[in-house]
Amino acid sequence: MHNAIATVSLRGTLEEKLAAAAQAGFQSVEIFENDLIGSALRPQQVRRLMEDAGLSCSLYQPFRDFEGMPGDLRQRALDRAERKFDVMEALGTDRILVCSNCSPASLGDRQRIVDDFRDLGERAAKRGIRVGYEALAWGRHVNDHRDVWSIVKAVDHPAIGIILDSFHSLSRGIPSESIREIAGDKIVYVQLADAPLLDMDLLYWSRHFRNLPGQGGFDLARYVAEILRTGYDGPLSLEIFNDRFRSISTKLIAEDGHRSLEYVRDAALRVLGEPTAMPAPQAPLRAEFVEFTAGTNDVARLGDTLETLGFARTATHRTKKVTRWRQGEVNLVVNAEPRGFAQSYRIVHGTSICAIGVRVNDAQAVMDRAAALGIRAYRPEGRPGRMAMPALRGVGGSLVYLVEDAGAEALWAREFEPVENTEVSGDAGVRGIDHLAAVVHNDEFLSWQLYWRALFGLEGRDAQDVIDPAGLVHSQALQSPDGAFRLTLNASDARETLSSRFLAQGLGGGFQHVALTSEDMVATARALQARGAAMLDVPANYYDDLAARFGLADDVVAAMAEAHMLYDEDFEGNSYRQLYSRAFDKLFFFEFVERAAAYVGYGAANAGVRLAAQNRYRGATVGAE
Ligand SMILES: O=C(O)c1ccc(O)c(O)c1
Numbered sequence: 001m002h003n004a005i006a007t008v009s010l011r012g013t014l015e016e017k018l019a020a021a022a023q024a025g026f027q028s029v030e031i032f033e034n035d036l037i038g039s040a041l042r043p044q045q046v047r048r049l050m051e052d053a054g055l056s057c058s059l060y061q062p063f064r065d066f067e068g069m070p071g072d073l074r075q076r077a078l079d080r081a082e083r084k085f086d087v088m089e090a091l092g093t094d095r096i097l098v099c100s101n102c103s104p105a106s107l108g109d110r111q112r113i114v115d116d117f118r119d120l121g122e123r124a125a126k127r128g129i130r131v132g133y134e135a136l137a138w139g140r141h142v143n144d145h146r147d148v149w150s151i152v153k154a155v156d157h158p159a160i161g162i163i164l165d166s167f168h169s170l171s172r173g174i175p176s177e178s179i180r181e182i183a184g185d186k187i188v189y190v191q192l193a194d195a196p197l198l199d200m201d202l203l204y205w206s207r208h209f210r211n212l213p214g215q216g217g218f219d220l221a222r223y224v225a226e227i228l229r230t231g232y233d234g235p236l237s238l239e240i241f242n243d244r245f246r247s248i249s250t251k252l253i254a255e256d257g258h259r260s261l262e263y264v265r266d267a268a269l270r271v272l273g274e275p276t277a278m279p280a281p282q283a284p285l286r287a288e289f290v291e292f293t294a295g296t297n298d299v300a301r302l303g304d305t306l307e308t309l310g311f312a313r314t315a316t317h318r319t320k321k322v323t324r325w326r327q328g329e330v331n332l333v334v335n336a337e338p339r340g341f342a343q344s345y346r347i348v349h350g351t352s353i354c355a356i357g358v359r360v361n362d363a364q365a366v367m368d369r370a371a372a373l374g375i376r377a378y379r380p381e382g383r384p385g386r387m388a389m390p391a392l393r394g395v396g397g398s399l400v401y402l403v404e405d406a407g408a409e410a411l412w413a414r415e416f417e418p419v420e421n422t423e424v425s426g427d428a429g430v431r432g433i434d435h436l437a438a439v440v441h442n443d444e445f446l447s448w449q450l451y452w453r454a455l456f457g458l459e460g461r462d463a464q465d466v467i468d469p470a471g472l473v474h475s476q477a478l479q480s481p482d483g484a485f486r487l488t489l490n491a492s493d494a495r496e497t498l499s500s501r502f503l504a505q506g507l508g509g510g511f512q513h514v515a516l517t518s519e520d521m522v523a524t525a526r527a528l529q530a531r532g533a534a535m536l537d538v539p540a541n542y543y544d545d546l547a548a549r550f551g552l553a554d555d556v557v558a559a560m561a562e563a564h565m566l567y568d569e570d571f572e573g574n575s576y577r578q579l580y581s582r583a584f585d586k587l588f589f590f591e592f593v594e595r596a597a598a599y600v601g602y603g604a605a606n607a608g609v610r611l612a613a614q615n616r617y618r619g620a621t622v623g624a625e
């Protein structure tokens with residue numbers, strides 16, 4: 001059992017694809033026919049390249065429109081197969097994929113199909129080749145792996161078996177339990193792909209939208225578990241047709257691909273209750289802190305902003321220029337160190353969120369799982385000094401610190417000296433952190449989903465397309481199963497959306513806002529107003545529409561308008577109330593939310609209104625207009 005990847009999954013020349021696959025740790029590749037045909041390298045040269053890189057060739061594919069051809073076309077198909085066997089010999093592979101026939105000329109007659117495969121099996125056996133038959137979801141007569149299995153059984157030839165491809169099975173909703181019928185030694189090869197759940201023509205969906213296990217909506221853990229249950233121990237291979245993958249970093253996709261296979265194998269073994277090579281994913285218990293990096297000139301200004309939002313400076317770091325701000329259970333850390341990670345991050349991104357801390361039960365187990373998934377730990381370069389807690393590389397170069405639950409309070413006490421006589425003039429009613437929102441490059445949007453899902457077992461919730469006045473923004477929410485830790489990822493191809501401006505101004509992806517919980521949004525709004533917090537204006541039209549949509553009483557709507565509050569309700573009447581602060585240097589802002597326990601969204605219906613409001617402040621600075 002090893003990790004493989006089809007060359008079609010990666011961008012670049014065949015040489016680049018092979019180099020990236022080897023570098024990322026794959027043991028073998030599927031040579032996709034078009035990649036060979038378009039290459040200046042002869043098959044023998046490709047073989048040498050693979051050997052030099054430590055790769056084997058586990059499959060040649062696809063061989064199209066073979067079975068059930070009428071008249072002369074039948075012999076032509078068999079002759080064509082012999083030519084491909086020659087190529088395979090030169091490439092050094094003994095497995096070929098025959099995908100089910102899509103030709104309008106093909107006949108669906110079962111006996112003919114069985115006879116054709118028996119003929120092909122005889123020819124393949126003479127050359128030491130195994131043929132795998134794959135049901136394309138849009139095959140003309142055969143489009144279901146259960147049909148393929150019944151044909152393979154009828155052919156009953158040692159050189160003929162089945163190839164399973166998760167996309168074709170799961171896009172048609174074929175139950176994974178059906179794999180139990182298949183004999184493990186008749187599975188010639190396994191291809192894996194995930195995909196977003198779209199209501200779309202199967203061929204178009206498959207050719208453009210496949211993605212890596214852990215990036216889409218299929219239950220691949222169960223699919224792979226059923227395959228392992230048959231005793232199959234051949235390669236698990238990625239076959240990803242994705243428009244974006246064709247244009248973005250080969251290295252990124254190869255590395256993410258390898259991670260996705262480690263992740264899905266681990267998840268499948270867990271489904272089976274079998275031992276695995278890495279610790280189980282641990283969902284964060286909560287976001288423990290958010291760390292801001294601020295230059296000396298910005299520290300006071302940021303502090304003033306935090307005070308208007310109801311935070312109090314409660315402690316200073318014992319040895320560093322770092323302060324701890326609190327409100328309710330929320331910890332914000334402001335790092336003004338003149339050297340080190342926070343300072344480096346500040347040089348690149350400006351005063352911004354440079355790290356988050358997540359509370360977990362067992363930090364070492366998270367670090368071990370990260371290592372098994374190829375996620376890099378952070379270790380300060382050149383300054384091997386003590387680190388208060390372990391950290392991992394996260395979005396856009398920011399860090400994810402791990403705070404162990406059992407020692408969390410002791411850690412704070414050890415690192416920070418309480419500030420005496422803090423003037424606490426009441427807060428804004430904030431209790432905790434509802435969610436963190438990150439903006440990432442569109443090219444890395446799927447990469448970050450995989451990171452959080454594979455490492456922490458977060459679950460993907462509804463994807464939303466949000467309308468910014470300057471273009472479309474894709475948003476994907478991820479959360480721990482119990483909702484105690486929530487994250488949204490946002491990305492946009494349009495050049496001037498708020499997300500894209502954040503990326504341009506901050507030179508890369510990162511956390512853009514922190515959503516804080518309140519149990520009484522009206523009181524929070526009043527407290528914020530009293531403290532002089534700069535809040536986002538919401539247009540009157542919004543409130544007219546709100547009254548109409550939810551049938552709210554005039555005085556309720558008037559109170560919301562007065563508070564600049566956004567409101568949403570799900571179909572069961574569970575409510576969500578939101579307020580937004582103005583952005584600090586246009587780089588980050590705060591949201592305040594009051595979430596009914598059963599409300600699972602993020603006020604997507606309000607996002608367009610919020611983005612339009614933020615768009616109106618373009619060019620202006622807080623307090624200047
Ligand atoms: O889209 C296709 O034609 C195609 C070809 C080969 C495959 O293995 C596959 O899954 C799809």
Ligand SMILES: [Mg+2]
Pocket residue numbers: 134165191239
């Ligand atoms: Mg396939």
